[in-house]
Amino acid sequence: MSESQHGALKLRVKSIEAVTPEINRYTFCPADDSWLPPFSGGSHLTVLIPSEEGTKRNAYSLMSSPYDTSQYQIAVRRVDDGKGGSLAMHNNVREGDVLLAGIPANLFPVSKHARHHVFIAGGVGITPVFAQVEELSLKGSPFELHLAVRGPDHAALGCELKERFGDQVTLYGHDGQSRLNTMEILAGRPLGTHAYICGPTRMIDDVVTSAHSLGWSDANIHFERFEDLGSTGDPFSVTLARSGAVIEVSPEQSLLEAVEEAGHKLPYLCRGGACGECETEVLELDGTIDHRDDWLSESDRATCKLIMPCVSRATCTKLVINA
Amino acid sequence: MTTAPETTAFKTNETYTPEGDYQFRNSAEGVRRLPFPFPDDDYMYSMNLEPHVPAGDGALRAAFDIDEHYVSECAHRDQMLRDMPGVHYLALPHMMEAQWDLLELIFESYARDFPEQFTLTKNGNEWRWQNRLLGIDDSFTFGDPATLPMDPMEYATRQAQGEFVVLEEKDNTLVIGAGMTTQRADYSLKFNLGMSFFEFHGPVPKLHDMGILDRALKFLLRMKPGHPVRRVNWSLTVNPRLETSVETLPEWAPDRATVDSENAGEKVYLRIELQPLHRLPRSNAIVFPVRTYLVSLAELVQHAPNWAKRIHRALASLDHELVDYKGFHRYHAAAVEWLSQYDDGAPLATGYPWAPDGIQPNGQ
Numbered sequence: 001m002s003e004s005q006h007g008a009l010k011l012r013v014k015s016i017e018a019v020t021p022e023i024n025r026y027t028f029c030p031a032d033d034s035w036l037p038p039f040s041g042g043s044h045l046t047v048l049i050p051s052e053e054g055t056k057r058n059a060y061s062l063m064s065s066p067y068d069t070s071q072y073q074i075a076v077r078r079v080d081d082g083k084g085g086s087l088a089m090h091n092n093v094r095e096g097d098v099l100l101a102g103i104p105a106n107l108f109p110v111s112k113h114a115r116h117h118v119f120i121a122g123g124v125g126i127t128p129v130f131a132q133v134e135e136l137s138l139k140g141s142p143f144e145l146h147l148a149v150r151g152p153d154h155a156a157l158g159c160e161l162k163e164r165f166g167d168q169v170t171l172y173g174h175d176g177q178s179r180l181n182t183m184e185i186l187a188g189r190p191l192g193t194h195a196y197i198c199g200p201t202r203m204i205d206d207v208v209t210s211a212h213s214l215g216w217s218d219a220n221i222h223f224e225r226f227e228d229l230g231s232t233g234d235p236f237s238v239t240l241a242r243s244g245a246v247i248e249v250s251p252e253q254s255l256l257e258a259v260e261e262a263g264h265k266l267p268y269l270c271r272g273g274a275c276g277e278c279e280t281e282v283l284e285l286d287g288t289i290d291h292r293d294d295w296l297s298e299s300d301r302a303t304c305k306l307i308m309p310c311v312s313r314a315t316c317t318k319l320v321i322n323a
Numbered sequence: 324m325t326t327a328p329e330t331t332a333f334k335t336n337e338t339y340t341p342e343g344d345y346q347f348r349n350s351a352e353g354v355r356r357l358p359f360p361f362p363d364d365d366y367m368y369s370m371n372l373e374p375h376v377p378a379g380d381g382a383l384r385a386a387f388d389i390d391e392h393y394v395s396e397c398a399h400r401d402q403m404l405r406d407m408p409g410v411h412y413l414a415l416p417h418m419m420e421a422q423w424d425l426l427e428l429i430f431e432s433y434a435r436d437f438p439e440q441f442t443l444t445k446n447g448n449e450w451r452w453q454n455r456l457l458g459i460d461d462s463f464t465f466g467d468p469a470t471l472p473m474d475p476m477e478y479a480t481r482q483a484q485g486e487f488v489v490l491e492e493k494d495n496t497l498v499i500g501a502g503m504t505t506q507r508a509d510y511s512l513k514f515n516l517g518m519s520f521f522e523f524h525g526p527v528p529k530l531h532d533m534g535i536l537d538r539a540l541k542f543l544l545r546m547k548p549g550h551p552v553r554r555v556n557w558s559l560t561v562n563p564r565l566e567t568s569v570e571t572l573p574e575w576a577p578d579r580a581t582v583d584s585e586n587a588g589e590k591v592y593l594r595i596e597l598q599p600l601h602r603l604p605r606s607n608a609i610v611f612p613v614r615t616y617l618v619s620l621a622e623l624v625q626h627a628p629n630w631a632k633r634i635h636r637a638l639a640s641l642d643h644e645l646v647d648y649k650g651f652h653r654y655h656a657a658a659v660e661w662l663s664q665y666d667d668g669a670p671l672a673t674g675y676p677w678a679p680d681g682i683q684p685n686g687q
Contacts, residue, residue, distance in 0.1 A: 103549035274542035
């Protein structure tokens with residue numbers, strides 16, 4: 001398997017293809033001619049993107065077949081006023097380049113108990129659906145897809161799916177007229193139907209509201225639950241009280257990783273904010289702590305006297321911890 | 324200090340049953356490579372989860388450890404499955420994908436970590452599996468159950484040490500979907516199949532109040548493929564009996580009354596459970612393996628005197644609710660008394676044996 005000791009994959013950019021005026025599709029193959037880890041439909045890939053302002057970590061849904069371990073595909077929409085990751089993908093990444101990425105993880109799996117799967121998607125939200133319907137199709141599970149696009153120029157990905165899956169796919173907006181109506185799609189469904197929403201927040205809210213008004217149970221409504229932040233975020237600096245060392249925590253590393261990189265030690269076990277081992281006292285703070293752990297209680301968090309360095313960060317001008 | 328697997332002498336004629344007269348012994352090297360589960364003199368539950376990365380050259384060197392008991396344990400599994408069909412191995416129909424995931428994980432790990440014993444050759448989906456310890460050389464099509472003589476999970480775990488419970492992610496919890504549990508410690512797979520995380524942990528005292536279960540579930544749901552974690556757990560058992568299920572309780576529970584402070588060293592076994600959890604890539608399921616190691620108190624005294632002292636202190640100070648839950652209140656005092664002869668009270672290192680400066684089996 002193409003995997004370094006830190007669980008990072010080395011991917012070679014095999015091809016780049018513009019599928020709409022603002023979306024590029026990237027096909028990656030393993031840089032070392034081995035094979036890639038398998039994944040499940042709905043998984044995302046965190047890609048490390050070199051940019052002028054340092055490395056960006058963006059998560060993109062995998063849209064290739066989960067059963068093809070020779071290549072991965074993602075689609076990237078250019079966001080001109082974003083954090084720069086998608087712009088760097090569009091402007092800097094070329095065919096033949098090698099990029100680092102994490103191992104695929106899934107926060108949006110399809111239900112194994114559904115009798116029928118209904119996907120409602122908008123725009124670039126269609127990407128996870130590619131892998132999900134591929135998986136369902138291979139298993140012989142019934143599904144249908146309703147995809148809204150902004151106009152004919154933006155319909156290429158939808159047309160691909162329409163070509164492959166025929167009547168199971170309905171496009172809206174590609175002709176400049178038809179509109180996706182969530183109430184119509186969700187009404188009168190038998191029990192055992194599961195709905196998946198892949199699109200902007202407004203679409204998710206709209207579909208969930210419609211589903212609730214029609215008596216759907218939350219257990220049958222699925223959408224990507226949260227951004228997979230890990231312990232990355234804005235940079236900050238921390239002072240270790242015992243040695244006086246001042247350590248810069250970069251956007252790509254956790255406080256714990258930064259301290260370790262600087263040659264200091266903190267206790268740790270799970271490195272995932274659950275075990276409590278790395279709990280550290282905060283001695284001084286000018287700013288706020290971004291608690292991301294499952295260990296500290298609400299009252300502990302509110303006092304800002306404790307921090308879990310393995311996942312939590314700070315937005316501050318000064319942070320001194322008892323280490 | 325520990326033995327590399329290349330030089331391990333695999334025992335073939337051990338037994339884990341009274342009918343077989345419990346012909347089970349650990350070598351000195353076999354004891355000293357154990358994942359000894361007592362980092363401190365006092366024991367209490369904790370979220371002792373850590374990244375499952377190779378550590379040392381003992382039981383934590385490989386992703387899935389095998390040792391000198393591999394051949395006899397596989398024979399025991401076969402015997403248990405024949406004795407009580409439909410009790411020790413179960414898989415719900417929608418778990419087939421997870422079964423293949425697990426087969427791949429076990430076979431890849433064994434072939435990578437023990438290349439002298441196992442070889443996995445892949446040509447697309449046409450796979451060849453060679454297991455030289457059990458004399459198996461099979462070819463099959465990955466993903467096609469018709470090309471194997473039985474379920475993929477049963478096929479793979481019949482050739483693996485330890486038991487395997489596969490948890491399906493559903494409605495933000497984990498549900499037991501399949502299991503190969505010929506070595507289970509006092510529960511029933513048939514009863515637990517389909518239970519959720521909080522349900523199957525129901526009988527464990529203190530866990531709920533301590534909030535450990537909530538945090539553990541959140542942590543497990545965030546687990547990603549390629550980033551396994553491990554924890555160790557332990558219990559005591561009378562005789563080197565691997566199969567101590569609820570179904571056979573009338574056969575083994577009376578053994579608890581046979582222990583006294585004279586024979587505790589030979590009768591009482593520490594049962595160590597090494598649990599390396601993995602997220603499975605295609606099914607998004609989580610496998611919860613329980614690799615069980617048995618070692619008698621006398622073997623600890625003989626081959627790992629520091630560990631014998633440590634277990635004496637941990638047992639002597641153990642919370643009474645845990646003594647009851649783990650099922651040894653009848654012989655707890657006898658075991659502590661027997662061990663006390665071998666504890667001089669000298670200070671011991673803290674930390675698991677595989678951690679830097681952790682407690683070593685012998686020496687300073």
